[in-house]
Amino acid sequence: MPTNKPAVPVAAPAETKKKSKTPELVRGFRDVLPDEQWFWDRVESVASSLTKSYSFNRIRLPVLEFASLFERSAGKESDVVQKEMYSFEDPGGDRVAMRPEGTAQVARAYIEHGMVNQPQPVKLWYFEQFFRHDRPQFGRYRQLQQFGLEALGSIDPIIDAQIMLMTHRFYRELGVEVILHVNSLGTPASRKDYISELLGYFKQHKNKLSELDKKRMLKNPLRLLDSKEPGMAELKAGAPQIIDYLDAESKAHFMKALEYLDEAEVPYVLDPHLVRGLDYYTHSIFEVYMQNPKNEEMKGLALGGGGRYDGLVPMLGGRENTGAMGAGLGVDRTILAMKQSGVFQLAEERRVDIFFCQLGEAARRKGLAVFEKIRVGGMSCAEAFGKGSLKAQLEVADKLKAKMALILGQKEVLDGTIIVRDMDSGAQEIVDVEKVVGLLARRVVAKNKLSLVEKTAIAAENLEAGIVPVAPEVKKAPAPKPIAPIQKKRKLFGRH
RNA sequence: GCGGCUAUAGCUCAAUGGUAGAGCACCGGGUUGUGGUCCCGGCCACGAGAGUUCGAUCCUCUCUAGUCGCCCCA
Numbered sequence: 182m183p184t185n186k187p188a189v190p191v192a193a194p195a196e197t198k199k200k201s202k203t204p205e206l207v208r209g210f211r212d213v214l215p216d217e218q219w220f221w222d223r224v225e226s227v228a229s230s231l232t233k234s235y236s237f238n239r240i241r242l243p244v245l246e247f248a249s250l251f252e253r254s255a256g257k258e259s260d261v262v263q264k265e266m267y268s269f270e271d272p273g274g275d276r277v278a279m280r281p282e283g284t285a286q287v288a289r290a291y292i293e294h295g296m297v298n299q300p301q302p303v304k305l306w307y308f309e310q311f312f313r314h315d316r317p318q319f320g321r322y323r324q325l326q327q328f329g330l331e332a333l334g335s336i337d338p339i340i341d342a343q344i345m346l347m348t349h350r351f352y353r354e355l356g357v358e359v360i361l362h363v364n365s366l367g368t369p370a371s372r373k374d375y376i377s378e379l380l381g382y383f384k385q386h387k388n389k390l391s392e393l394d395k396k397r398m399l400k401n402p403l404r405l406l407d408s409k410e411p412g413m414a415e416l417k418a419g420a421p422q423i424i425d426y427l428d429a430e431s432k433a434h435f436m437k438a439l440e441y442l443d444e445a446e447v448p449y450v451l452d453p454h455l456v457r458g459l460d461y462y463t464h465s466i467f468e469v470y471m472q473n474p475k476n477e478e479m480k481g482l483a484l485g486g487g488g489r490y491d492g493l494v495p496m497l498g499g500r501e502n503t504g505a506m507g508a509g510l511g512v513d514r515t516i517l518a519m520k521q522s523g524v525f526q527l528a529e530e531r532r533v534d535i536f537f538c539q540l541g542e543a544a545r546r547k548g549l550a551v552f553e554k555i556r557v558g559g560m561s562c563a564e565a566f567g568k569g570s571l572k573a574q575l576e577v578a579d580k581l582k583a584k585m586a587l588i589l590g591q592k593e594v595l596d597g598t599i600i601v602r603d604m605d606s607g608a609q610e611i612v613d614v615e616k617v618v619g620l621l622a623r624r625v626v627a628k629n630k631l632s633l634v635e636k637t638a639i640a641a642e643n644l645e646a647g648i649v650p651v652a653p654e655v656k657k658a659p660a661p662k663p664i665a666p667i668q669k670k671r672k673l674f675g676r677h
Numbered sequence: 678g679c680g681g682c683u684a685u686a687g688c689u690c691a692a693u694g695g696u697a698g699a700g701c702a703c704c705g706g707g708u709u710g711u712g713g714u715c716c717c718g719g720c721c722a723c724g725a726g727a728g729u730u731c732g733a734u735c736c737u738c739u740c741u742a743g744u745c746g747c748c749c750c751a
Contacts (some may be wrong), residue, residue, distance in 0.1 A: 205724095208742070260749050264678070282751095315749070316678075317742095325751055393747080409747085457750095468751095478745080485751060511751025540710055573705095575712035583712095590710055604712075 209323025248278040254285035256460030279312040301334030326512035336504030342441030358472035364455035367431035375426035485510030534560035536578035540590035
């Protein structure tokens with residue numbers, strides 16, 4: 182409620198209010214557990230390679246800024262600043278804020294580091310977390326991760342198109358089909374004309390407006406356009422559209438941007454009702470949505486959005502006429518969309534290559550050296566040194582879906598050998614410990630060579646299994662010919 | 678910030694006005710150095726507080742959290 186109130190360090194009444202036995206998460210914040218890492222790594226690596234191919238450079242930004250930065254940029258009246266900002270007075274007496282968004286930071290950095298002296302536009306990207314004290318909901322957290330793209334120093338509409346195109350390519354690369362909703366806000370001047378026109382229109386129908394919408398008329402008239410109040414649909418359909426009020430220059434700018442989008446075959450729809458919450462936007466604005474969300478809750482959920490903000494850099498004291506265009510894409514929501522699109526890590530990729538089993542102290546010690554060789558050889562290796570029995574160790578190997586197991590006991594240590602066990606077939610062979618790494622590498626490579634059909638089958642099973650499925654028991658055939666099976670006959674297909 | 682719904686073990690779920698069970702998971706066993714099945718044993722819960730009652734996990738209220746809708750947004 183009272184926003185921007187310094188969080189004075191008071192003598193914790195909150196403590197007494199809630200005494201829980203175990204510590205817990207702060208509301209709206211969350212842990213990203215190991216099962217989910219793959220999605221995060223994937224998003225970040227696609228972001229990284231995509232930006233590299235478009236020659237955008239990464240910038241890392243601080244979590245804290247002066248609160249005034251966001252008040253000046255987003256607009257003092259905006260909700261982000263009014264009620265969602267984590268702002269407080271730091272011990273030195275400065276009024277600071279945990280950043281609620283990235284564009285203002287980038288603009289600040291651009292000005293502060295004199296990037297205006299670099300070839301324009303300056304193209305930057307970031308992958309950072311932001312903080313908004315909003316009510317948690319599906320796909321909404323108080324700490325959110327954004328992948329941001331910003332191009333500062335050009336007013337050319339091709340930049341508008343390029344940012345939108347990159348947004349589309351980003352999602353395509355991730356396996357999520359998206360569509361962009363696009364609109365133009367024109368210049369502040371043309372927008373002003375439009376707003377008074379819009380107000381005029383809605384004033385005529387004032388009796389049909391809900392209380393909420395009446396409030397919007399006073400506070401943020403553009404928001405009337407995405408009101409979901411009953412009866413507003415027809416009213417909105419008859420409302421004047423901003424595109425008709427753009428001055429000739431703005432209109433030309435927007436048309437140009439759309440032409441470029443067409444040329445690049447970026448799927449988009451014109452959405453005359455699209456508006457954005459922050460004051461600094463001008464001209465092209467857009468939001469990204471899943472193309473065909475299966476899930477209801479995904480429907481109204483923007484994965485990301487952005488737009489042109491020609492006014493921002495000058496507003497913060499930078500050079501006049503510094504045009505800029507950017508996008509902020511929500512990583513948390515993007516991951517939700519990936520899951521709904523059936524994008525999962527292949528079960529095969531989750532398997533550990535080698536599991537090392539040891540029997541006795543001598544073997545354990547030797548195991549460390551073997552580990553090192555395997556690691557240098559590029560394979561992943563797991564162990565359970567804390568377990569005593571071989572049975573227990575093999576159980577763990579099985580749970581980890583290890584491809585191969587190594588067994589080193591007293592006897593092998595004395596002989597200078599080691600047992601290699603194929604965990605899929607159960608075949609074992611005794612090999613010279615010096616040659617084992619080469620052998621393992623060849624076996625792992627063989628196991629990784631799945632046919633396309635098998636990969637498709639695995640992917641389908643993953644999809645079936647839902648979110649982060651347990652590795653399905655796929656029997657991939659090419660088991661290496663067993664050389665020295667000292668194994669009584671086992672049922673090969675014990676599982677199905 | 679406002680409104681609806683929800684809250685039982687790590688997970689998915691039961692039952693009950695007299696203080697709780699299962700499956701999965703986890704730990705340990707089923708004799709000497711071999712996994713996926715099976716068998717046996719073990720560990721772990723009524724979100725927090727107050728009220729009604731002889732007695733509450735169950736009824737009431739408050740809080741907290743989750744979820745959905747609104748506001749807003751990624």
